[in-house]
Amino acid sequence: MVTTEEEAVRAVPEADVTPRGRQLRTATTIARDYGMHLALVALIVIFAIASPDFRTVENLLNILNQVAVVGIVSVGMTFVILTAGIDLSVGSLLALTSLSSGVFAATQTSTTGTVLLALAVPLIVGLVGGMINGAIVASRLATPLIVTLGTLTAFRGMAVQYRVNPIHNLQDWYREIGSGRTAGIPNGIYIFIAIILVASLVLNRTRFGREVYAVGGNEQASRAAGINVARVKFAVYAISGLCVAVAAIINTSRIGAAQAIAGQGLELQAIAAVVIGGASLFGGRGKISNTVIGTLILGVLFNGLVLLNVSSPIQNIIIGALVVAAVSLDGFFRRRSA
Amino acid sequence: MGSGQKGEGMTDLPPAPPDGRAPSGVLYPGGPEGHQPSSVLIDQTAPLITLRDVRMQFPGVLALAGVSLDVARGEVLALVGENGAGKSTLVSILAGLVSGYDGEVLLDGSPITAGSAKESIALVQQELSLVPEFSVAENIMLGQLPHGRLPGLYDRRKMDAEAQRVLDILGVDLPLRRPVRRLSPAQSQIVEIAKGLARQPRLLILDEPTSSLTTVEAEKLFSAISALRECGVAVLYISHKLDEVLAIADRVAVLRDGRKVTEGPSVEWTEERLIRAMVGRDLSQFYRRTPHTPGNVVLEVKALRAPGRFEDVSFVLREGEVVGMAGLVGAGRTEVAEAIFGLSPARDGEILLNGAPVRVKSPRTAIAHGMALVTEDRRQSGIVGSMATSRNVSLASLVAFSRGQLLRRSVESAEISRVASRVNLARHTLDRAIGTLSGGNQQKAVIAKWLMRTPKVLILDEPTRGIDVGAKSEIYRLVDELTAAGMAVLLISSEMPEILGMSDRVLVMRKGRLVAEFSREDATEESLMAAASDASTRNGERSW
Amino acid sequence: MRSNRLRAAAKSVGVMSLAVALAACGSSSGGTAAGGGKRVKLAVEYGALSFPYHSALKLLVHAKAKELGGVSIIEGDSNNDTGTELANVQNLLSQNPDCMLLIPVGNASSAPAEAAQGANVPVVSFDQKAAGPAKAFVGYNQLQSGDLLGQFIVDQYKALNKPKIKVIYIRGIIGHVADTARNQGLKATLQKAGLDKDKVGIIEQSADFDRAKAESITNNLMRQHPDTDIIVANNDDMLLGAYSATQTLKLPTGPGTPLHLAGVDGVPEALKLIGEGKIDATMFQDPVAEANTAVTTCVAAAKGEAVSDTVLSFRQVTKADAAAALDSVKSLYK
DSSP, rough: HHHHHHHHHHHHHHGGHHHHHHHHHHHEEEEHHHHHHHHHHHHHHHHHHHHTTTTTTHHHHHHHHHHHHHHHHHHHHHHHHHOOOOOOOHHHHHHHHHHHHHHHHHTTOOOOOHHHHHHHHHHHHHHHHHHHHHHHHHTSSSSSSHOOOHHHHHHHHHHHHOOSSSSBBBOOHHHHHHEETTEEHHHHHHHHHHHHHHHHHHHHBBHHHHHHHHHHHHHHHHHHHHOHHHHHHHHHHHHHHHHHHHHHHHHHHHHHHOTTTTTHHHHHHHHHHHHTTOOOOTTOOOOOOHHHHHHHHHHHHHHHHHHHHHHHHHHHHHEEEEEEEEEEEEEEHHHHHH | OGGGGTTTHHHTTOOOHHHOOOOHHHHHHHHHHGGGGGGGGGGGOOOTTEEEEEEETTTTTTEEEEEEEEEOTTTTTEEEEOTTTSHHHHHHHHHHOOOOEEEEETTTTEEHHHHHHHHEEEESSSSOOOTTSSSSHHHTTOOOOBOOTTTTOOOOHHHHHHHHHHHHHHOOOOTTTSGGGGGGHHHHHHHHHHHHHHOOOOOOESSSTTTTHHHHHHHHHHHHHHHHTTTTTTEEEEEOHHHHHHHOOOOEEEEEEEEEEEEEEGGGHHHHHHHHHHHSOOOOOOOOOOOOOSSEEEEEEEEEETTTTTTEEEEEEEOOOEEEEEEOOOOSSHHHHHHHHSSSSSEEEEEEEETTTOOOSSSSHHHHHTTTEESSIIIIOOOOOTTHHHHTTTTGGGGGETTTTTOOOOHHHHHHHHHHHTTTGGGTTSSSBGGSOHHHHHHHHHHHHHHOOSSSSSEESSTTTOOOOHHHHHHHHHHHHHHHHHHHHEEOOOOHHHHHHHEEEEEETTTTTEEEEEETTTHHHHHHHHHHHTTTOTTTOOOO | OOHHHHHHHHHHHHTTOOOHHHHHHHHHSSOTTTTSSSSEEEEESSSOTSSSHHHHHHHHHHHHHHHSSSEEEEEEEEEHHHHHHHHHHHHHTTTOOOEEOOOSSSSSOOHHHHHHHHOOOOOOESSOOOSSSOOOEEEOOOHHHHHHHHHHHHHHHHTTOOOOOOOOOOSSSSHHHHHHHHHHHHHHHHTEEEEEEEEEEEEEEEOOOOOHHHHHHHHHHHHOOTTTOOESSSSSHHHHHHHHHHEEETOOOOSSSOOEEEEEEOOHHHHHHHHSSSSSSEEEEOOHHHHHHHHHHHHHTTTTTOOOOEEEEOOEEOHHHHHHHHHHTTTTTT
C-alpha cells in the first residue's frame, strides 16, 4: 500500500485533488495526528459536565501534580521505547532510589550535607541502575525485555534486602519538594514541566535525539550511517534511570516515606502512557508531548472516576478498555492513511 | 546477506527427478481450466480479465484515471511504466487487495469479487511475504497444506512432494526442509514465485520477480513462464527490465500517470521506444560515461579475507574511476563491500586509503576515512523508513551541523536543500517519511546522504534495483558527474548492461574470489558471464 | 530483654484467650519445653517478607526459637505469589521438617497444606487462615479489626453530635482476604448501631494497599468533600498516605480537630503520629504474642501433642497507650 500512495501522489498534480478527497484526507490526518489530544479534550469535557468538583482550577492543578511521578518516568520510558526497547525495571528502581533518598532525608540528621546527599545519591543510584540496563542491552547479549525483567526482580530484591520497613520522619524541607507550593502551584508541576522541556530539547534539537529516532527506526541503517548504536542504546536506559530517580524523590517526598514496595506496577503505567501517546513499540515513532498527553489521559481518567465515586474494579475495566481502544483507533487511522 | 549459504543446499538434497515430466501435466492436470467446472460454459476465446475504465481515487489523489485493458488466457502481458504510473494500484485491484474503485473489472465476464480473485489470481510481489522460520516447502504450500491423518495436523511428506512438483516446473532445486531465513535473497524470491504458482492460479501476477535474480536464475524463471503459457495460464509481468519484458511478453501495455498510454505486441517494440512511451520524453543517452583518465589510487585492498565469505581479494580504485564488480548472486561481492565499509570487517588483509593503511572496524571509521556505501537492501540497511526524507539525508553528517550536541537546524536544512537539488530530489518529498516514497526517490535520498559528506570512495551495491527508468538514468548521470569531480566509484551490479555501460574497468567475482578483470573495451556480456559462472562448473552447482 | 518483650506482649494483647496466656507464660518461665527432647526442625513459609509485618514476625519467630532452644528453622518467602508459595513449601518439605508454620498468600489454595499433609508434616496456619488441612490456626481475627474500625466511626458519630457525618473509607485490594473481612466487619458494626446512609455517608475507594495511591485518592476526595469528618483505611500504610495528603492540603487532623483518622495494623509510624495527636487511632495487632504462640503451637504439634486454634484480637490504640504500643514494636521495625 505504501507504494500505492506514493504512486497516487505522483500521479496527479496537487491541483487535481478533488474537494471530497481533500476533506477526507484532512479529517483522517487530523484524527491520526491529534486523536489523542481530542480524546483528552473529550474526557475533560465529559468529566467537567458530570462533576462540578472536576472543573475547578484547583482540581486541574491537582491532576497535573498527581501525574508528575508517572509522567516523569514515562518521559524516560519514551526515550527507551523510541529505540524499540523497553524498561520494565522502573518500578523497582523507583523503590531503590526512594530508599537511597529517604535514608538521608530522615530527621535524625539535618545538615546541608544531608540535603545534598538526599538529592544527589538517588540520582546517582538511578543513573547507575539505568546504566546497568543500558550496558547489557547495548552489548546485545540479551533483549531489553529480558534484561529489564531481570533487573526488575533484582532491583526489588536489593530494595527489600536493604530495608523492609518504610523510612519516615522525613525532614520538612524534603516534604516541600512533592507536597509544597510555589506561587500557588504545586512544586511537582514545575519539576515535571522542566523535565518535559529538557527532554523535548534533547530529542528535537540535539544530535543524540536524532540518533535515538534513527536507531529506533532502523538499527542497521543507523549503523551503516556511522551512528554509534551501542552508545545510543546505553544512553537511553541511563536517561530512563535518571528520570526514575527524579520521580522517586517527588514520590517519596509526597507520601512522606521511602518504601521498598513503592512503585509496583509503575512500569505498566508508564508504558501505557507512552503507547497511548501514539509511540510505536517497534521504535522510531513517538514524541515527548504525546507521552505527556498519554499521561494526562490516564491521570484525568483516574481523577474523574474517583470524583464520580466509581468503584475500583470498574475503574480498572474502564481504564483498560480505553487503553486498548485508544491504541486500536490509532492503528486504524494509521492504516487508513499509510 | 545469507547468500553465503549458496550452493550448500544442493549437496544435501538429491537432484530433481530427471524424468522430465511436462510441467503442464503435473501442476494443471487437464490444463488450468480443467479444475474449473464452470469454465465449460465460458467462451474460451473471450479474455480472462477485462478492465473497463477503472478509476481509483485515494484520499486526495487519483491513482488510476480510467484504464481499460484485457488479459487473454495463456498470454504473457507485460505492464511497464515509471514508479507512480499506477501499476501497483492496478495489481492491488486485480488481487482483491483494495476496493472502492470505479469502473468494471471482469473475470470470465463476470465482476470480480474478493473470493473469485483469491481463487484464480496469485500475486507475487517484490516485498517478500515469506515466514522466515518456516521451511521452503511450508512456505510454498502455506494456506493449502495437505491434511494429515489426524485433524489439525498436516501431511509433511505430501506437502514436500507437492512443493517439489512446483519447484520442478520452475526447474530449480531448493532444500525443501530448510527454513527460509537461511536462504539467499535470490532463493527466497524463487520460493515466493513457487508459492504463487502452488495455488494453481489462472492469472499469475509477477511484480519485479527478477529484481534479486541473476541472469541465469532469471532465464529459468522465463522458461517456467513459457511452460505456464503453454497450459493456458495468463501471466501479468511487471518489470523495470525492458530487455526482459521484450523477451518474455506477448504483449506490452505502458502506463503513465494513471493512464494506459499505449499497448501492442512486443515484437513491435524496442527498448528505446518503450522508454520514450514510459517517460513521455526522449532519453537521449541512458548510460552516461564521459571518458577521462583516472588519477591516483584512492583505495587499495590487499589480500582481504573473511573465511566463509571471501578469500584473497585485492584490487585498486583510482580517482575518477568507475570500477564495476560483476558476479552471480552469492559470489561474495556484497560481502567484500561490507568488509571494506566495516559493516562486517574482514579477518585478514589490508585496506589502504590514499596509500595509508587504515583499520576499519565499523562504518563509523570507514565514513571518517571518506568512504560511503549505498547498500544492496535499501529498506533493511539504507533508510530509516519512519523518518522524514530530509532527516535521512542528513543522518550521516549530523556532527557537521552541531555545535556540541545542539543541532544547528538552519545550516542543516540549507545543506539538505543543496544535496537534494544535486540528486534532483523534489522538494515535497523532503518532509515525508522516506518509507512512503518510491524506490527511485529513496535511492536518490540515500545517495544524497553520502554526497553531503563528499566521500572519496563511493561503493554502490545494486544501486538501481527496483527503481524506475527515470531515476535510473539520473543516478547514472550523477555517477558520471561525481567521477568527473574525482570521486572513485565501486559499482556492484547484477545488471550486465549497467556494468558494461558505466564501468571503466570490470572485476568479476566467483565463489568468494576475484577471478577476472576486464578493461572497458574487453568487457562484453559473454566474457563477463563466462568468468562469473566458470565453464568448468560441475553439474551439481547452480547459481542458487 | 526477653521477659520485657513478653510482658509487653501480655499487656498489649487485650482480649486474649486463657489458653494463649497460659502458653505464653509457660514458655517464658520454662524455656525448656523443647530443650529436653530431640531437636525440632521448624519450616516457616512467609507470605511476603517485603511486608514489614511479615518481616517483624520473622524476627520474632527466630527469637522465640532461640529462647526455646533445640529448635532449628528453615524458611521461605512466597513473595506474595501462590506459585512461589507452593514451590517453596515443597522444597521445605523435602528437608523433612517436624512442623510447618504457613502464612498463606491467599486463603484459596489448599495445595500447600495438602502437600504438607501428604508428607506427614503438621501445618499450623499463621497470621492468616490457610485453606486445606491445618492442625491449628494462630493469628488475628480480621473481621474483628473491621468491627473496631466500625466502632471507631460509631463512637465518633456520637461524639460529634451531628445528624449526619461524612466518612472516606479507603479499602485495599478488592478481593483480598483482609480487605473483605475488614469491610464486612465495618459495615456490620455500623448496621448494628443503626447508622444507615442518612447518618453516616461513606465514600469508598480502593487504593490497593498502596500508599501513593491512597495519597492521590485522598487528595482528590478531600477537595471534593472538604466537610469530611472521618478517614478510615483498611491498613495503616494507606492511612499514612491519606495523612500525607491532608498535610499537603494543610488540614489539621486528629483528636479535637474536624478530621479524624483511623487505620489498622499499628505500624510504628502510625503509632508515633497517634502519640503526637495527628491520628486518632489504629487497630493494633501485636506481632509478639502472635509469633510466640505460633512457634509454641507448632513445636507442640511437632511432638504430636494436641493443638488448638488461637485467635487473637485487635485492640484499639489511641493517644493514651500509643507510647507503650510503640515501645513494644519499635525494635521490630528497623
